[in-house]
Amino acid sequence: MDNRAIGVFDSGLGGLTAVRQLHRIMPDEHIIYFGDTGRVPYGTRSRQTIINYTRQDTAFLCSHDIKAIVVACGTVSSVALGTVKTENTIPMVGVVKPSCYTAMKLTKSNRVGIIGTKGTIHSGSYEAMLHTLDPSVHTIARACPLFVPLVENGRFSPDDPVVQLVVEEYLAEIRDFGVDTLIMGCTHYPLLRAAIRAYLGDEVALIDPGAEAADYVRTFLEPAEPGNGRTEYFVSDDPDSFDTYAEMFLGEPAGVHANLVEDIASYGKERG
Amino acid sequence: MDNRAIGVFDSGLGGLTAVRQLHRIMPDEHIIYFGDTGRVPYGTRSRQTIINYTRQDTAFLCSHDIKAIVVACGTVSSVALGTVKTENTIPMVGVVKPSCYTAMKLTKSNRVGIIGTKGTIHSGSYEAMLHTLDPSVHTIARACPLFVPLVENGRFSPDDPVVQLVVEEYLAEIRDFGVDTLIMGCTHYPLLRAAIRAYLGDEVALIDPGAEAADYVRTFLEPAEPGNGRTEYFVSDDPDSFDTYAEMFLGEPAGVHANLVEDIASYGKERG
Known part of the structure; x- marks a missing residue:
């Protein structure tokens, strides 16, 4: 058994569709979600900027005790994952x-x-x-x-x-x-x-x-013990607004109380 | 005469509507434009994040030799200008x-x-x-x-x-x-x-x-000498894409070649 958390990130709210599926199929997992709501959307930005933001998001999740990262964002999975994966030892799964x-x-x-x-x-x-x-x-x-x-x-x-x-x-x-x-x-x-x-x-x-990535994670991840399940939410802007909209992505009454990450751009500086 | 530049900034391309009017009515001015294309849009973000981004944009423009700042963004003018104005000695004009x-x-x-x-x-x-x-x-x-x-x-x-x-x-x-x-x-x-x-x-x-802000600036600014006019463009993401779209905002064949600002979030750190 491995009670370390699963990190999940997206540019904003979209990645909660992966959390929704994780809740369904792996209810005992501790999940740490990061939504980069201060810089959403990613899909119209340049490749280099998407890579830079992905490095910072990954560094933030790695500052917690995690066993894997779900990249719950189509843009990051397509544009930056290949690069950032080689810079980290943690398993990273895209969509x-x-x-x-x-x-x-x-x-x-x-x-x-x-x-x-x-x-x-x-x-x-x-x-x-x-x-x-x-x-x-x-x-x-x-x-x-x-x-x-x-x-x-x-x-x-x-x-x-x-x-x-x-x-x-x-x-x-x-x-x-x-x-x-x-x-x-x-x-x-x-x-x-x-x-x-x-x-x-x-x-x-x-x-x-998002649901497909969650299903895939279950195939290789050492699971957590029963009773370990909980989800923590972090965002780079406006936690209140995130809390309001999260339910529609999660498809369940969520009682989400997101925490603010004040300076996401400062994470992972050492990788430059 | 005052040949120092006029700084202009916006979350992205919109502020070029102010530059368009400055070109028309003050063709001898040196203009330094910053578009925060790496973090656009501002209009859906929280007040505190808009203030933080405005501080950084202002600090970037103040790292050049400027005589005034045109805040060519309705959101920044409405939400952050009152706060950031008191933290700077440079004249700042909103829309x-x-x-x-x-x-x-x-x-x-x-x-x-x-x-x-x-x-x-x-x-x-x-x-x-x-x-x-x-x-x-x-x-x-x-x-x-x-x-x-x-x-x-x-x-x-x-x-x-x-x-x-x-x-x-x-x-x-x-x-x-x-x-x-x-x-x-x-x-x-x-x-x-x-x-x-x-x-x-x-x-x-x-x-x-944007045009109204440009007109207003002319009423109080010490003008530049004839022949001083030129415009420099800076963006926080994807200069090529900015160059492509700039003409439609400027309403003129522009020959824009924007420069990339690599880490806008690092400007103005001392104000925290």
Whole structure:
């Protein structure tokens, strides 16, 4: 048994979709969550800045007693994980590989769609992994830059006309391409699941990257003892606002009381 | 004559609407612009974080030889300027006061609308200033949280159906209130001028806060010598992307080559 915590981080709230799944399948784990709400979003920033922020987020989590890190952010997993992993000894799990494994298990038509932030789609991370798993797969990828601001503003209802219009704009080509599986490649996007489902129809499988990363972690991690379970939340800005919105990401009455990290940019300075 | 530079800053690109006006009316000035593109947007962050970021932005500009600072950001002007002004000896001009002066000069019906970020509208800064200038003024204010992400994604055409839908949603109450003057209280919003005009009609005066701040600066600043004019640009992330988008804010072929500021969070540490 290993009672050390599992560290989880994201640019903001999205990574809570991974915590939600960890709560379901590993209720005895101590989880330490960090949301970089003072610098969200990551998906529109440059590669170097995403790497710098990832180093600091990782250093913050490593200042606690943890046994692994779940990178619950599609952008970081796509753009920075390869670099930052080599600089740390702690096991780090991103969302790309687990999502792609599940996509290849589910697809029957061998036609898989990917949506994500600009940074994620530009990196080609999901396509590369899918093609590694099966060179014959047909993929289509589309950046959806307005999805994160919509979700961060609480706009994800399938009845919201702005949401409907933006979903249609971003997903029209993907629907026409005839995918039977869609990787919602940013941890914010599962909140738009109902709106995406309304547009694509029930026959398209929708893959939640945070949940997939959580499932994958369980396959190799030495578990904690029964009764060890608790979750601590840390953010770089506005804990009150985080507490308010966290429930909608966690999908449960959460009683979240996040702690403020005052100077996230000062962590990991020694790595420069 | 005073050839020292004018410092201008914003969370990102929006403040270039002030630079555009400075170029027009004070072509001999040396301008140093800082856009905090590594941490944009400010409008959804907490008061304390906006103050911290403003201290760092101000300290960066003060590391150059400047004679004044234009705070070309509605959120900073509303939330942080009062605090940070008292900590510095350099003259600092925000967008709120100049915009309100012009609004009260232009309105005939005494009914003035204000739009801005969540932080700006929550602060009540524009209403307070308008009521100081004329206690009988009738005001209506509305936060427009999707406007900045739309503009930052290049979405501001009056023919864009998403823009049309969001403009209608945010401005319906303001139109019904019967304003004859609207303060576009965030320096990003003037890019949406055509879409706002299409919805509100030609009879509503639209006030550009960056341009108003630039006009106000001219009234008190010791000018530079002829031939001194040049502009230097600094950003905290992705200079290439800044260069690409800058022209649409400046409204001129700009030939912008921004410089990267690697660690904006390290400026002004001594003020803690």
